[in-house]
Amino acid sequence: MTSRSHAEPSPSTDAHRIVVIGAGMVAHRFVESLLSRGDAPWRIAVIGDEPRAPYDRVGLTSWFEGRAAEDLALDAASLSDPRVELVTGDAATFIDRGGRIVTTSARRRYEYDTLVLATGSYAARPAIDGSHLPGTFVYRTIDDLEDITAFVRQRSAELGRPLRGTVVGGGLLGLEAAGALQGLEVDCTVIHSGTHLLSAQIDRAGGEVLGRLIRERDIRIRTESRATRVAPGPEGAVAALEFPDGSYEESDLVIFTVGVRPNDSLARDAGLDAEPRGGVRIDDGCATNDPSVLAIGEVASHGGRSVGLVAPGYAMAEVAADRLCGGESTFPGFDESTKLKLSGVDVASFGDAFAASPNALDVVFSDPVGGTYKKLVLSDDAKTLLGGVLVGDASAYGSLRPLVGGPLGGDPSAYLMPSDGVAAPTGDLPDEAIVCSCSSVTAGRIRGAVHEDGCADADEVKACTRAGATCGSCFVMVKKLVGKELTSLGKTVSNALCEHFEMSRRQLFDAVRVAELTTFTQIIERFGHGRGCDVCKPTVASILSGLVGEHVLDGENATLQDTNDHVMANMQKDGSYSVVPRMPGGEVTPEGLVVIGSVAKKYGLYTKLTGGQRIDMFGARLEQLPLIWRELVDAGFESGQAYGKSLRTVKSCVGSTWCRYGVLDAVGMAVNLELRYRGLRSPHKLKLGVSGCARECAEARGKDVGVIAAENGWNMYVGGNGGFTPRHAELLSEGLSNAELIRAIDRFFMYYIRTADRLQRTAPWVQELEGGLDGLREVIFEDSLGICDDLDAAMARHVAGYQDEWAATLEDPDKLRRFHSFVNAPDTPDPSLAYVSERDQVRPASVEERESGAVIIAGTTLEVRR
Amino acid sequence: MTVQTATMPQSSRAGALVDVCAVTDLETERGRAALLPDGTQVALFLLPDGAVRVVSNCDPYAGANVLSRGIVGTRLVADGTETPTIASPLHKQVWDLRTGEVLETHGREARHLPVHAVEIDGGRVLIGEAETR
Ligand code: SRM
Ligand SMILES: Cc1cc2nc3c(=O)[nH]c(=O)nc-3n(C[C@H](O)[C@H](O)[C@H](O)COP(=O)(O)OP(=O)(O)OC[C@H]3O[C@@H](n4cnc5c(N)ncnc54)[C@H](O)[C@@H]3O)c2cc1C
Numbered sequence: 001m002t003s004r005s006h007a008e009p010s011p012s013t014d015a016h017r018i019v020v021i022g023a024g025m026v027a028h029r030f031v032e033s034l035l036s037r038g039d040a041p042w043r044i045a046v047i048g049d050e051p052r053a054p055y056d057r058v059g060l061t062s063w064f065e066g067r068a069a070e071d072l073a074l075d076a077a078s079l080s081d082p083r084v085e086l087v088t089g090d091a092a093t094f095i096d097r098g099g100r101i102v103t104t105s106a107r108r109r110y111e112y113d114t115l116v117l118a119t120g121s122y123a124a125r126p127a128i129d130g131s132h133l134p135g136t137f138v139y140r141t142i143d144d145l146e147d148i149t150a151f152v153r154q155r156s157a158e159l160g161r162p163l164r165g166t167v168v169g170g171g172l173l174g175l176e177a178a179g180a181l182q183g184l185e186v187d188c189t190v191i192h193s194g195t196h197l198l199s200a201q202i203d204r205a206g207g208e209v210l211g212r213l214i215r216e217r218d219i220r221i222r223t224e225s226r227a228t229r230v231a232p233g234p235e236g237a238v239a240a241l242e243f244p245d246g247s248y249e250e251s252d253l254v255i256f257t258v259g260v261r262p263n264d265s266l267a268r269d270a271g272l273d274a275e276p277r278g279g280v281r282i283d284d285g286c287a288t289n290d291p292s293v294l295a296i297g298e299v300a301s302h303g304g305r306s307v308g309l310v311a312p313g314y315a316m317a318e319v320a321a322d323r324l325c326g327g328e329s330t331f332p333g334f335d336e337s338t339k340l341k342l343s344g345v346d347v348a349s350f351g352d353a354f355a356a357s358p359n360a361l362d363v364v365f366s367d368p369v370g371g372t373y374k375k376l377v378l379s380d381d382a383k384t385l386l387g388g389v390l391v392g393d394a395s396a397y398g399s400l401r402p403l404v405g406g407p408l409g410g411d412p413s414a415y416l417m418p419s420d421g422v423a424a425p426t427g428d429l430p431d432e433a434i435v436c437s438c439s440s441v442t443a444g445r446i447r448g449a450v451h452e453d454g455c456a457d458a459d460e461v462k463a464c465t466r467a468g469a470t471c472g473s474c475f476v477m478v479k480k481l482v483g484k485e486l487t488s489l490g491k492t493v494s495n496a497l498c499e500h501f502e503m504s505r506r507q508l509f510d511a512v513r514v515a516e517l518t519t520f521t522q523i524i525e526r527f528g529h530g531r532g533c534d535v536c537k538p539t540v541a542s543i544l545s546g547l548v549g550e551h552v553l554d555g556e557n558a559t560l561q562d563t564n565d566h567v568m569a570n571m572q573k574d575g576s577y578s579v580v581p582r583m584p585g586g587e588v589t590p591e592g593l594v595v596i597g598s599v600a601k602k603y604g605l606y607t608k609l610t611g612g613q614r615i616d617m618f619g620a621r622l623e624q625l626p627l628i629w630r631e632l633v634d635a636g637f638e639s640g641q642a643y644g645k646s647l648r649t650v651k652s653c654v655g656s657t658w659c660r661y662g663v664l665d666a667v668g669m670a671v672n673l674e675l676r677y678r679g680l681r682s683p684h685k686l687k688l689g690v691s692g693c694a695r696e697c698a699e700a701r702g703k704d705v706g707v708i709a710a711e712n713g714w715n716m717y718v719g720g721n722g723g724f725t726p727r728h729a730e731l732l733s734e735g736l737s738n739a740e741l742i743r744a745i746d747r748f749f750m751y752y753i754r755t756a757d758r759l760q761r762t763a764p765w766v767q768e769l770e771g772g773l774d775g776l777r778e779v780i781f782e783d784s785l786g787i788c789d790d791l792d793a794a795m796a797r798h799v800a801g802y803q804d805e806w807a808a809t810l811e812d813p814d815k816l817r818r819f820h821s822f823v824n825a826p827d828t829p830d831p832s833l834a835y836v837s838e839r840d841q842v843r844p845a846s847v848e849e850r851e852s853g854a855v856i857i858a859g860t861t862l863e864v865r866r
Numbered sequence: 867m868t869v870q871t872a873t874m875p876q877s878s879r880a881g882a883l884v885d886v887c888a889v890t891d892l893e894t895e896r897g898r899a900a901l902l903p904d905g906t907q908v909a910l911f912l913l914p915d916g917a918v919r920v921v922s923n924c925d926p927y928a929g930a931n932v933l934s935r936g937i938v939g940t941r942l943v944a945d946g947t948e949t950p951t952i953a954s955p956l957h958k959q960v961w962d963l964r965t966g967e968v969l970e971t972h973g974r975e976a977r978h979l980p981v982h983a984v985e986i987d988g989g990r991v992l993i994g995e996a997e998t999r
């Protein structure tokens with residue numbers, strides 16, 4: 001029990017005496033607000049039964065992330081004002097309304113002119129046997145967390161193993177508690193009586209996506225089940241939960257998060273009106289039926305309801321303070337918008353999330369692959385935003401919530417795209433829109449903080465306005481507003497994909513997929529601006545090829561391709577091209593070699609074996625490409641896609657067919673795989689390797705997918721890479737049959753194509769995957785996302801739709817026109833090309849060689865002589 | 867600076883103009899190269915608004931005649947307008963198609979492009995001499 005600047009109740013002075021019961025978040029806000037309204041000689045006593053000054057209960061769980069109890073403390077400035085007396089560790093036990101006196105358990109007496117009840121709520125325990133056994137907890141105060149931590153430490157030491165824990169109640173608090181238990185290395189199950197998690201906030205479809213995200217984090221979930229008893233073990237502590245069907249779930253610890261009840265007994269005893277289901281009745285001015293007693297925060301019931309959120313409590317605190325200063329403000333009613341704060345799982349609901357309003361419309365975007373579900377609820381004319389649910393990606397929450405009740409001002413689907421960048425309304429929020437509902441900070445105030453108060457970043461704005469300082473859910477929005485204002489002052493640069501699109505490749509992929517767009521023009525008009533550039537155009541081309549799967553040179557989309565894709569060859573330093581026919585698995589017949597040799601000879605091309613086990617011919621001119629490919633296609637070759645962000649090669653060793661160590665047919669499998677995935681466009685190039693035994697001559701583990709034969713089948717490795725950041729592929733699965741291997745690679749590739757970022761190879765993608773390799777295994781082999789049918793179907797479409805780009809181009813006169821060297825001289829070679837001889841082949845002449853002229857053996861008009 | 871000269875009376879510049887192709891030979895936002903009588907190469911670009919822009923085909927950094935094979939785009943420039951651009955297929959430097967000014971050097975020194983005056987007459991594209999900045 002402590003009392004700062006405690007004085008015995010002094011005889012009444014002219015100062016208005018205010019007693020606040022409860023020293024929680026809302027009490028704190030009330031005192032702060034009152035003091036900020038001028039220098040009136042208030043005498044304020046705040047009585048709290050917790051052993052510490054008011055702290056950030058909303059941020060309670062961060063205590064487990066190492067935030068010390070002191071760090072959670074709310075700003076102490078107002079409490080150290082000489083007009084304020086804070087009492088901690090002492091409970092108010094009696095209110096004498098006639099004498100206007102409050103008595104505490106330490107027998108302190110406080111006289112008041114106005115009494116403010118801010119006693120909050122307590123966490124309920126269900127009325128079942130054993131709900132108070134050692135090892136059962138609630139989750140409300142810092143003390144609760146200290147108790148839980150101490151118990152976990154001691155009990156796991158006693159048992160000599162990690163603990164199993166159960167959270168009863170799958171609401172917002174339950175999930176936070178489950179995350180906290182996991183942090184304490186307790187193996188955790190959440191039991192929920194509803195059909196899905198967060199059933200009070202989000203609809204079933206959203207709940208199911210959420211369920212998957214939670215399971216991915218290794219938290220087990222049991223819905224539609226209620227424990228009937230908590231059973232003790234031999235030493236009396238919790239050992240199991242019992243269910244109605246008689247089944248048991250072993251558990252060393254139970255946290256109840258089944259709801260909160262207003263702390264209204266003190267008020268009831270004092271004869272104040274309270275709701276039968278709990279909560280002290282207040283009017284719009286926060287007064288109870290006794291005008292000198294106000295109630296604010298979770299203890300108060302307005303319109304028959306109490307709500308367990310801090311924002312309405314803060315709003316009440318402001319109203320109460322204003323009323324005491326003679327103001328007329330009224331409590332606007334409850335905003336039940338909430339955001340879950342479980343790291344790595346994004347969930348938010350706001351406004352009319354269940355579409356309860358008459359004739360409300362839903363717009364739903366669901367992406368099981370990415371684990372997102374989003375729903376907007378709109379008025380029947382689809383113009384007014386009524387509410388919504390965001391699961392998996394709640395980045396739009398901050399920008400959508402302030403729009404509730406107002407016009408959406410745009411295409412609803414644009415708000416649902418997986419981006420925090422797309423949320424178009426951001427910069428356009430009216431100045432009066434409330435961005436931070438915890439602290440009632442408007443967009444205008446935030447803009448002012450940048451312009452007038454000179455804040456240089458979002459953190460400074462947070463410190464200055466308190467926007468984003470409480471639950472944090474609006475902070476993304478605050479950042480965006482600040483970013484926009486700073487940009488207008490010329491202070492920051494955008495970090496979007498490029499100046500034309502504010503999205504990442506993945507976001508754009510989903511946006512295009514959902515909006516079912518098929519051309520660049522449609523896409524940039526809808527989601528970007530301007531006419532694109534060398535970054536976004538090829539990105540869009542790659543996205544469209546994944547979704548629409550047309551020939552790279554079809555229609556407008558041809559203009560999106562960089563020259564390599566445009567002419568289906570790799571441009572070299574002098575503007576000539578290289579030609580790489582596919583040689584699946586590195587296998588080539590003597591006849592094939594003869595054709596390559598004669599083509600190279602005829603067109604004077606430099607030839608070399610590549611690092612990908614095939615042959616490259618260099619120095620082909622634009623207008624020669626169709627001629628060269630005509631000969632190659634006629635001889636049975638097809639494009640090797642050495643230019644595309646697509647499958648390159650499947651490297652192989654000779655395997656069991658020839659090698660004395662080989663255990664399986666590596667070449668056969670490599671050829672098979674190369675033919676299956678040829679032409680598959682992806683965020684970056686794809687390479688595979690197949691080795692016939694563990695000696696690994698094909699260097700398969702340096703590839704995106706490495707396949708290595710073993711006695712009991714194929715071992716599959718993923719995420720390997722050569723190049724700039726070499727990395728060995730890691731084992732995904734062992735002992736696969738041919739069919740199992742192919743299905744696993746199909747899924748791996750399709751999952752990657754759908755979710756990776758622009759120019760992100762599989763190695764960094766795998767490293768960043770949530771859930772790591774285990775998660776990937778679950779997706780591929782256990783269908784944990786329920787998307788395998790989709791992925792399989794997408795790959796089947798690719799395989800069935802494959803056509804050789806070069807063969808198709810040769811049949812199309814329109815496409816062939818693109819190979820004319822000059823629009824006014826279609827067959828004239830580029831006169832600036834010049835070559836010299838080196839080791840009996842040609843190479844581009846250097847600048848000096850060109851200038852001297854002497855060493856040039858072949859201009860484009862001359863035949864190469866050796 | 868190049869001006870779209872479609873409205874300019876043809877006679878005033880007739881001597882300097884070379885007819886290289888029909889507008890319909892060009893593809894929107896994809897360049898084509900043309901060879902001028904003196905052996906220089908130009909890159910022609912038909913833009914979505916129907917304008918034709920012509921710059922040298924030679925990438926001044928690489929010394930190769932490749933600009934007609936780059937990606938056409940737009941970029942917001944200092945005066946707040948969207949200007950049409952061309953990116954080199956070799957090392958992605960970017961130039962303003964209206965002025966030839968280099969907008970992205972990727973760390974190299976600035977090297978601008980010569981631009982050519984263009985006239986469109988009877989559906990034909992006529993190209994004037996290079997106007998170096
Ligand atoms: C031709 C070849 C070198 C050779 O003569 O052997 C080659 C040539 C090029 N490589 Fe490569 N790479 C070639 C095998 C490799 C290999 C070895 C392999 O595939 O087993 C690697 C390391 C393995 C890997 O990819 O993880 C390799 C790692 C790279 C990288 C780095 C990739 C990375 O993730 O860090 C690049 C740069 C890029 O793609 O962004 C690159 C890019 C290039 C480009 C496309 C550079 C360019 O933009 O011009 C070269 C043009 C090819 C052309 O003009 O035809 N090349 N390159 C090889 C063609 C293989 C083929 O048959 O398709
Ligand atoms: C883990 C957790 C996470 C949360 N996350 C969010 C969130 O993300 N968003 C959100 O809006 N809300 C969240 N909340 C709810 C939020 O914390 C409450 O809405 C808010 O704290 C209510 O403030 P209050 O002042 O009304 O009550 P409280 O903060 O509970 O304060 C009441 C205080 O009064 C004391 N008291 C009670 N009776 C007496 C008495 N007779 N004498 C003296 N003192 C007494 C209590 O011990 C308590 O300290 C969360 C709550 C928890 C526990």
Ligand code: SF4
Nearest residue numbers: 653659662692693697
């Ligand atoms: S990997 Fe094994 S089977 Fe293949 S070539 Fe090397 S030793 Fe032979």
Ligand code: FES
Nearest residue numbers: 436438470471472
């Ligand atoms: S809305 Fe909670 S901190 Fe802003």
